[in-house]
Amino acid sequence: MNASGYRESLYEAFAGADDLDSQVADALALGTDYLSLDVGFLTRVDDGVQEIVQSVGDHDLIRTGETCPLDRAYCRRTVEVEGSLAVQHAGSSSLVSERALRTFEFGTYVGARIELDDGVYGTVCFADEPERDVPFSEAEQLFVELLAKLVGQSIERRDHERELRGRADRLAREKQRFEGIAENSFDVLFRVDPAGAFTYASAAVERVLGYDPDALVGAAITDHVHESSVEGAAAALSSVLDGEAVEQRELAFLDTDGNTVALEVNATPIRDGGEVVGAQGVGRDVSARKERERELRIKNRAMDEAEIGISLVDGTDPERPLVYVNEGFGRVTGYDPEELLGRNCRFLQGEATDPETVATLRAGIEAHEPVSTEIVNYRADGSPFWNRVQLYPIENDAGTVTHFLGFQDDVTERKRAERLRALLNRVLRHNLGNDITPFMAFGEMLRTGEHDVADLGARIEDSAERLVALSDKARDLEELARRDPVHERLDAAEIVSGAVDDARDRSRPATVETAVETDRDLCAGIELRRALAELVENALEHGPAGSEPRVEVAAVDDGDWVELTVTDDGPGIDAMESAVVEHGRETALEHGSGLGLWLVNWVVTRYGGSFQVGPADDGGTVARVRLPGIDEETPVDEVARPPTLLFR
Template sequence: MSSSSTSETNSSAPARERVYEAFADRSRPLSDAVKTALSAGCERLDLSVGFLTGIDDGRQYIEEAVGDHPEIRPGTECPLSEAYCRRTVEIDGQLSIQDAAAAPEIADAAYDRFGLGAYVGSKVVADDEVYGTVCFADEKQRDEPFTEADELFVELVARLVGRGIEQRAYERERTERTAQLSAEKRRFEGIAENSFDVIFRVDTEGRLTYVSKAVERVLGYDPDTLVGDTFSAYLTPTATADALESFDTLLAGESIQGIELTFEHRDGSEVVVEVNATPIFDDGTVTAIQGVGRDITERRERERQLRIRTRAMAEAEVPITIADATDPNNPITYANDAFETVTGYSPAEITGRNCRILQGPETDPDDVARLAAGIAEQRAVTTEILNYRQDGSPFWNRVTITPVENDDGDVTHYLGFQQDVTDSKRSERLIGLLNRVLRHNLRNELTIIQGYAEFIDDPPPDTDVAASIRRPVDRLLDLSEKARELESYARRDRRPTRLDPGLFLPATTAPLQEAHPAATVEVTVRTDRDICAGAELERAVEELVTNALEHDPKPETTVEITARDAGEWVEIEVRDDGPGIPPMEARVVETGEETELQHGKGLGLWLVNWTATRYGGSFQITDEDGTVATLRLPAITDDQTVEAAARRPTVLFR
């Protein structure tokens, strides 16, 4: 900083202090503080006029002014186009004019109206909006331009004025709000004293500060005796926890509605009160709680039995049915909505029919006989049975049938519970498969390794013993990795989503084509619909294409991937011109007779099968001049949600 700048800064210190002191005193009226700041500015800048303007709807209003100028007095106004401040509010920073007559920033109309030769101003911003300007001026032009220190001083005054305006608006709003709250309180208490319900108010500590007269009718207490006590003192022990939790919700700024709390009446009886309450705010902080309580003891008792029946049955997440035990066919007389969710049959469709409709070609007769015996003997029975949904997809159903007796001890109905346990059965069978395959292949490969290990010290001349040992080791490692991957997929949450075959099929196969440049991988998409399945479908397709590429002895193999519509499904067909999958492998995947599975290659196919059936689809392999693998999966249209299109898992071995 130059010596001249330093001198100017030091000489301005008293003016700045006066400005700071004026606005620091919150008890001082804003107009006095502004006038003090304007006077200090005139002295600091050696100018004759200082003024504060407000800008509204294209006009300038003089709010405060010091100095003697006929056009610059509180209350005068003019169009903004005729004001020196016009450019001040348009620019960032301060506008300083040494000679207004020659300055292009000052309009001729403004100069003609005010005749100010020198001018410096800064816009005033309050609550992020331009309020107006703080300006200093003189009828004479200046010999020297305004310094940076001059402009910073004007900016300081403008900022302090803006804060003062914000504070003034805040105080006015607070005063108005206080008056409104007082009026509301008077109205509230007037209504409360004549209300049939209990009106109350508590502080943030939970102490009652007001209770209406109705509390004497509801709980037997005089209202005045309750004031000062905590509301929890009159609750039953079991209701206290719910009440305190709701109180925390209110203190967090949220309302509560319809919470039912049990209070202790003065005579020792219990009264159920339905409470609605809202927080009271002051400056954004909860300062009290007010609410209303209605005695619903009689209503709650009337509804209790109905609520038990309806909530336990209609709202249960497991399917529930009631069958008529007096009819030899045991027709269904009631089914809840969850029954349709699991089986596909609506309550209307199943009413009057027997649950035998859920049985199908692979349902075990022994499981059916077990249920029939329980019904015939009128005793409770539970079994897991393979059933079929309305769309024909199989699922494992844990069925429990319980006889219901009337007052005379006669069985009149059978209460049935169904639970879709397909996921657990799938996992159970898959883990069993993995254990069996790993034990079987480990034994076979170790036998091979042991055989070659005998030649380590004296290898035959035409045998690479190390390589012969490495091959079964590599196969075991590959099998172990596939087993780990399949198990990890089985343990993941099922997350159906929308998959575009036109996007994920090319993206999945492109790296495989690059890794096998001599082969030809073609993708054809003949559907406009997406597929409703999990992201692991991409891994399943990758497994099929990889099998086709790596198990063909000739590198020029061709693999064709086609996605096409098939009714409510989208089919993905992977076709190759290789030697074809061994019949045993195809039979294992199709029939589920996993005891014949011997090779790691087949384990990869189980991963594909697991993925397809997990999302309600199916997987088939045929041998037609090569291998044709077909994945059938639920289709999803543009106007469908994932939830609407998603299907439940089907049995794994199908």
């Protein structure tokens, strides 16, 4: 069978109605046959531990239920990489640890990680003790990746089906409970004479109020109502005796234990030859309804006052208009809730909104299924933020979806922290690698004695200083990230002068001019001074060679904002640095040389501002920081803005 045939067989293995275990067993057997490897296995990775979920082949340590620390497993690197990990000669490969090699003794290995919506589940792997004569082909690696994807889809499908079954069971139990309530519901039928004495009461009165129906005959109705309802009961009787019907009059009755029972009374006159001779009616126990109404009021108040955004969308209208949004929705998005009714939520989308995420939400809505995702949305002021959106279909009694209940939660802070950790890892890994590698060469030079020791010492010292500086910047950035943002009123002139003084203390002599052309303060945190000093120091450090650098620091009004600019006369910012700051990502070909600009971006965007770096009109570089401006009479809370995306 060729590669295409194996792929078709793989699809067939997962297309049938077999359970997941059978599908995986067939797929693993197919993989071992295709790859000519003896062992195939599915793992679950959780909290640094690898567990064998299923396996084929004969290996003492690769059996269902066997576990080992992830750092002793071949899968340690597999869960870290995109695509597949293929090792032809494990004994000489840096991708397999010595501990893993000693533990499992596999000479050949290929595997791929299994990803679910909520993260990495584990891996699917194939291995054999002999080393492989030829590398794994692209088709073989794609086969393993396809298998991992199909397993992941089957796991998610199984979990989803379990969730649906659980929900169906819960709904079935609820339905049975409510049917029991309906079967045992009752109304009290009664008659009273013109004096207000009972002449008849149905058997249900014993179940509702505890009275023997016969014992009530002759007793005044007002003797069995709470004092708060005596006047209402008398007025209702008077209306009926005047020939009028009474509808949905709520009266508080007393049961045999003295407890209050709310009855909704509907009554009409009893006529004899055209003369009203009494009243008859039905009393329905509405105590449960009253309690439900009270709970509903509490729930409505809870929804209205919840911190997270809650919305309700008309599911019968193709435009999916909003029919309800709470105040929390307004706090999350910055929009006036009253102005949003009748609009589709697409107004929250913008330039950085991922179309695939939008498609995920749309697919869940069209399929009438719950859907949860995180998406970049835009507030009313145009600032982007990460929105965790959860949508749930709401059905009527006929099972028709009439509405969608939505929850919106601003998770920008968490996403910023995740992005920052990723960036720190990439920058440190790259820069440390670049700066540590020369030490090996320096050692070789010292050992051979063929180079000037003083020159080597200076070069080692220079590399060490770069490493220390990088470490200090990373520590500063981590410390800033751990602090909670504190919005303050900052004097623009003091921030500018303080930042310039701080930068001068750490830099070479230079000409620094300042121009503060705003009467407003800045609404940000005190760490803004540290960020601005970083920009000034960076401008001084990269000034023109052979002459004293010249830097201008300015603050000007820009609508509701105050713009801070740092302009230098240096050679201009490297295109790579500018791209990294603007787009917030680093690839193998796109590494920032330092963490200073990351620090500036973190500080500025956590206070709802923006940061850009680019070429100045007259040469050199200009860094622009925009933050909310605040006048003397405006409270800080009215101007303070929530954090926006870490890089934009």
